[in-house]
Amino acid sequence: MDGNGRWALKRGLPRFEGHNRGADSVREVTRACRRLGVRALTLYAFSEQNWNRPVAEVASLMALLRRYLLEERAEIMENDIRLTTIGRTSRLPDSVADPLQELIRDSAGNRSMDLCLALSYGGQEEIGDAVRRLMHQVARGELDPDSVDEERIGRLLWSAHLPPLDLLIRTSGELRLSNFMLWQAAYSELFFTKTLWPDFGEDDLKEALDAFRHRERRFGRTDEQVEVLLQAND
Ligand code: FPP
Numbered sequence: 001m002d003g004n005g006r007w008a009l010k011r012g013l014p015r016f017e018g019h020n021r022g023a024d025s026v027r028e029v030t031r032a033c034r035r036l037g038v039r040a041l042t043l044y045a046f047s048e049q050n051w052n053r054p055v056a057e058v059a060s061l062m063a064l065l066r067r068y069l070l071e072e073r074a075e076i077m078e079n080d081i082r083l084t085t086i087g088r089t090s091r092l093p094d095s096v097a098d099p100l101q102e103l104i105r106d107s108a109g110n111r112s113m114d115l116c117l118a119l120s121y122g123g124q125e126e127i128g129d130a131v132r133r134l135m136h137q138v139a140r141g142e143l144d145p146d147s148v149d150e151e152r153i154g155r156l157l158w159s160a161h162l163p164p165l166d167l168l169i170r171t172s173g174e175l176r177l178s179n180f181m182l183w184q185a186a187y188s189e190l191f192f193t194k195t196l197w198p199d200f201g202e203d204d205l206k207e208a209l210d211a212f213r214h215r216e217r218r219f220g221r222t223d224e225q226v227e228v229l230l231q232a233n234d
Pocket of ligand 1: 022068
């Protein structure tokens with residue numbers, strides 16, 4: 001969800017106003033995903049590296065997250081949305097962690113859509129964490145190193161509860177993944193747009209979904225093999 005700062009700067013506003021408007025886009029895009037039948041939406045709301053931002057900006061983002069969790073709670077519950085997180089959420093202040101844990105707990109039985117917040121998240125950190133857990137299992141004699149395959153690693157990732165990542169959208173014209181879902185993005189389709197996140201709404205989402213629909217996903221196979229598979233599934 002990149003471009004909040006630039007959105008504000010262009011208007012002579014403090015960066016916080018960009019994040020504020022970014023939270024409006026979060027609401028609009030989540031509503032649209034729920035309506036369009038998107039199974040899971042993961043939002044990169046705060047990276048592990050974002051802790052290095054100025055103290056005042058981090059504090060304003062934490063205040064915004066708290067407000068979001070309190071204000072959106074009713075709509076999330078009414079719409080049968082399960083809220084989860086990926087990331088080192090133990091680093092979050094209690095003012096965010098408390099309403100977050102409460103909503104995670106209360107929405108755990110919801111089934112219509114997964115809304116996952118990446119908070120204090122880093123893709124390398126996620127993989128590193130899985131590797132450390134595997135090493136401990138091996139050290140305790142509970143695991144044969146030869147049985148470690150990609151599926152087992154995937155099951156240890158913070159995102160293990162989510163379906164495969166189909167489409168990754170990055171706003172604001174940057175052409176990087178910036179440590180977001182590195183493992184999961186192996187075969188996801190990438191959609192880059194110059195639109196700044198506070199300007200990103202339902203129409204932009206539909207454009208990204210439409211582009212996704214026209215992509216041929218080969219997963220290493222040839223064109224011809226994909227055709228045969230598609231016909232067999234019809
Ligand atoms: C990156 O833009 C954005 C962030 C670091 C924060 C994203 C947070 C929100 C959209 C709002 C809060 C989230 C929720 C779920 C309510 P940037 O500040 O790096 O923008 P820039 O590259 O233009 O400076």
